[in-house]
Amino acid sequence: MRDLYKHYPVRFLVAALSAALAACSASNIKNENSVFYAVPVGSTLQLNQQLEIQGEQVAVYAQKGALKQYNEVDFYVPNCKFEIYTMNEQPRTVEQDIFEIIKVVDDIESSALQKNTKLAVLEGGVTLGILDRSSVFNYATLMYLKSEKQKDVYRMTCQHWEDIMDDRHLSIQQMRDAMGEIFTLEVKK
Secondary structure, eight states: OHHHHHHOHHHHHHHHHHHHHHHHSOOOOOOTTSTTOOOOTTOEEEEOSOEEEOTTOSEEEEETTEEEOGGGOOTTSOEEEEEESOOOSSOEEEOSEEEEEEEEEEEEEEOOOOSSOOOEEETTEEEOGGGSTTTEEEEEEEEEEEOSSOTTEEEEEEEEEEEGGGOOOOOHHHHHHHHTTTEEEEOOO
16 A cells, blocks of 8 residues: 555545545435535426415515415514515506525525514623624525516515524425415425
């Protein structure tokens, strides 16, 4: 082995490094309940009922199986935001349809903490130190949608605010729970 190393040091090093990297590669997670399982491109999102997007808005939210407007959403609880491209003064109707998921992005962004901020009260004092903008993040899975019938449909973003000490994206089951019977997420096998 020592003679091999003397004659082929670079090849030996490359082979050893390649073997080490291959051993460390991420496994292909197949469990939909895992927060590490990604929604595959080619999956579908079915809208099971007609829904209305209010005038001057481009989105409606699903949380715990109910449709909600932005000001009704508890962002610490899993929620899914259904979006269209264009804004209109008048309400918009989106018909029942099956949308192909053409792109999926897992995103993490700092939360603005503008509403529904939960405060910690200790010994009569209010503490915001652990809830500043740098410690709460929005963990979002953005699913870009395509429909031949409804070209204005844009994407579904399933998300929640999470403390950086317990950071994770939503599992597919958590997404489905947020959507309830309004939407059906069918994962491509």
